[in-house]
Amino acid sequence: MGKLLRVNTKERTFGFEEVPKAYEGLGGRALTSKMILDEVPATCHALGKANKLIFSPGLLTGSPAANSGRLSAGAKSPLTGGIKESNSGGYAAQKLAKLGITALILEDKPAEDDFSIIVINNDGVEIFPAGDLVKKGNYEVMETLWQKYGKNVAVISIGQAGEQCLKGASMNQADLNGRPGRAHGRGGLGAVMGSKKIKAIVVDDKGAPKIEVKDKEAFKAANKRWVDMLRNHPVSGEGLPSYGTAVLVNLVNEAGAFPTKNFRSGRFDHAQDISGEKMSELIEQRGGVVSEGCHPGCVIKCSNVYHDKDGKVLTTGFEYETIWAFGAHTTIKDLDDIAMLDRLCDDFGLDTIEMGVTIGIAMEGGMIPWGDGKAAIDLLSKVGEYTSEGKIIGSGAVFTGDALGVDRVPVVKKQSLPAYDPRSCKGQGVTYATTPMGADHTAGYGVTANILDVGGTIDPCKKEGNIELSQNLQIATAAIDAAGLCLFIAFAILDDEDGVPTIVDMLNARYGLSLTPDDVVALGKSTLNDEKEFNRRAGFTKVDDQLPEMFNETFPPHNTTWDFTLDELSKTLSF
């Protein structure tokens, strides 16, 4: 196995150590969550010296396994006050894995306000002043670092939001073109990186040996089945490559679960104008890229490059959740305005879901008019200007709601709800309510059986079956995140009995083990239990596993309400 790399951000020192017994066999989210539980006092200030920011590639990351290039980042979240894992594509996961780094741990914090850059390569680690890059956006940071270190390095950086330690701050990763289109978006982890005064991390694997695969033949055979499976599923093989994740706009709108105007109804009159179909059409017209991967070895390729009217790159990695948040939620219907808002988030280093919901709350509070894209762009731009207005917006929906006296704020554990209404997509609602992460669609994507008829069909508007759906998906997702696999492989493994066994075969071939599917389920459960234990120590109770009272309102067009009790949710969701 690899090593742990600990960086003391106060002393600007580092050290490698063997992976201790307690952490053996863990990777990705399973490792970051276990380490946070073991090493971070749950009641500490998330921006204080006791918090740690931990990066870990998944168990399959660095191997040739398709779609295994995700990097988990973990910390106590400044947004939720609980544990957080947020994973991203980009180059960093695979390069860290190839350098034999099982986890990179940023510890302590400097007293003074000087930002540093960490460079990790095959020779070791360098830490030096960030210099001119301070107060710069991610676009410029990544371009500068690629100029300096070459186009083969990974970059994880924060923009102005992370430097200001705002709760909406993301950590962005250079995508395959060196643009900040990929993000560890949720939970404000960029603020933790900012509190430790790390502006960027560069990872260069030049000279590093290839990942050792114990049983090469078995691995190759399993990976072939794996690739075929991903390519043959209609969602990962057809829908996502053709229209990106925005393929969901029309589907979720049609299902009546597309939250519009701060969760007042489930259909947006202008869904067509912001749909995946419309987006792909514009990208093709303007010479962008309809389909590309977020990391080498991706066979789904749901990412993209979106050009403006003049054919210049406007934004990249333009996703469904972003389009919903800045679109239907705020009633902005101009896709170019939404793309500009996405670009600003990438550049300042902000979570697009949190920011879209926040802009809606700013509209709810009368700060800017509903549906006004230009006003939204102006308002979001303040984050990059270090103004008080920008600090409010950049701190997210709860913060902005509090500043404006708004009482309809769609959050769980202070994190904004994503793009599926919990009343008319109840499997997703259970996940929002009960995942230790705060409202998060990726933690247990009930949209599958609720709307896409993947892995069965469960009525999205009724309670029956949706707790079990969410529970099973939460377990599976925790395991997927531990393996470093892209969440979108879930479509294939839910519909193909050979899915999980194939993943197990790859794990066994990679490490020379003889795991069973039950072991993978056990890993998912133990990860969730670690996370729930951290939250319990941080002071969370079953009260935190529920949606806010605004979801008691009846939701058109299906006239649903949120009708799970605290007891129903808390009894069934222990693992």
Place this chain on the structure above:
Amino acid sequence: MGKLLRVNTKERTFGFEEVPKAYEGLGGRALTSKMILDEVPATCHALGKANKLIFSPGLLTGSPAANSGRLSAGAKSPLTGGIKESNSGGYAAQKLAKLGITALILEDKPAEDDFSIIVINNDGVEIFPAGDLVKKGNYEVMETLWQKYGKNVAVISIGQAGEQCLKGASMNQADLNGRPGRAHGRGGLGAVMGSKKIKAIVVDDKGAPKIEVKDKEAFKAANKRWVDMLRNHPVSGEGLPSYGTAVLVNLVNEAGAFPTKNFRSGRFDHAQDISGEKMSELIEQRGGVVSEGCHPGCVIKCSNVYHDKDGKVLTTGFEYETIWAFGAHTTIKDLDDIAMLDRLCDDFGLDTIEMGVTIGIAMEGGMIPWGDGKAAIDLLSKVGEYTSEGKIIGSGAVFTGDALGVDRVPVVKKQSLPAYDPRSCKGQGVTYATTPMGADHTAGYGVTANILDVGGTIDPCKKEGNIELSQNLQIATAAIDAAGLCLFIAFAILDDEDGVPTIVDMLNARYGLSLTPDDVVALGKSTLNDEKEFNRRAGFTKVDDQLPEMFNETFPPHNTTWDFTLDELSKTLSF
């Protein structure tokens, strides 16, 4: 007994009802807390329609009992997220009692943004538009309402902070000269009043009958003993009338427990410049009022009127906690600057403790320089200007710390610590940590035995005895708050065995009862249990009954640390 007056702020209607059985025999804090527990869903949004704002005079209020004119206000707190009782002097308590109103309950909230004024008199209730008073400060509001309704009416109003629903907002009461020098300061209850769009409440008791006292002779005899007891104690009879509460500056500074520069040391080099002695000297020189009561029937008279250099009224009710918060905590040493900050708080309707601590956090975060009084005045002025900067500051210390990325924020349950360091005044520290109110000195004033040698002597720097001290004081305080008595009667009753029996005699004579001191203790306990139960339902755990990690730092001059464990605190503080 009296009646409940319920006002529906959405429909602008009202109704009187008999006091139901469950609320019989309760008054003041005992009643507001019981009603909040019974009628407000603990997980509701504090600014939502489900929260209620409840006012209740104490059990002795309206009677001739000395120092019994306090009005309790209760609600779910927008600041702490838990239950809140905040009491104030002024005219309102006695006038409500004389009108036979056991509790005034504001319910629901209007959809639109129109503020109203409620006028309560012997003929009933009127509710009408606030008109020109919207966006006006409390000074102008009170002056206008006294001009309209005469100088015999009580006014409870909010300023710009409450209108904006900011978490630091107070509700202010007209003092004996019609100025907003008295406040329901803590817990952001002004934001709840603002969310219900009530700008002011006028209470006029003209024509109301006198309070009925069942046994007039017994009452008169007990009250005579009571007045003598208060006048003969050195603190309530001498220290407080001579120097106001600011008499504590030199005492607490000398004890090394005067938190300076955001709780970095226990002695302030310029304590002399902001002391009670200095304040009284300036008041006399400039023609102010050294000593006046906060309500009719007060025999302690610790309030005052502080003039500026030109002999004009600068502020009133200028208190120790305010002087500490804007003074030693921020290192501002000019008493006139501090007085101006106090005036701004009274005018905008802001809690002076929360705002002083917040200004210190703004200094910690580099927003303005340490010790700069003029910069602090400019910054606090923004609250009245409805700017984003003002919204941040007006939302308190946690909010401002979050906006600025500051991790040293001295709060419990998100409420700022008052003017006694918990490491070198541990009885007070236990109260901060464990009271259901969030950090609050009045909830169990351990300064008595820790520093003033009242009610015995307990070493303030050691753990021994301080949990019990705080626990007993919390029980006694809850009972005092239920009776509507001023907290400063505690000095006398702690040192005089006849103290509690005298209060019991007055209660019995007033209502024709035969209570014992044990009954009073039971009332205090049951009130605390109601409050703790509300907080439990709202999601509080023992984790919330502890100080933040910044108090692990060693504190000079006595080099103390905060050394109580969660278990020590949680085990001993159930009633």
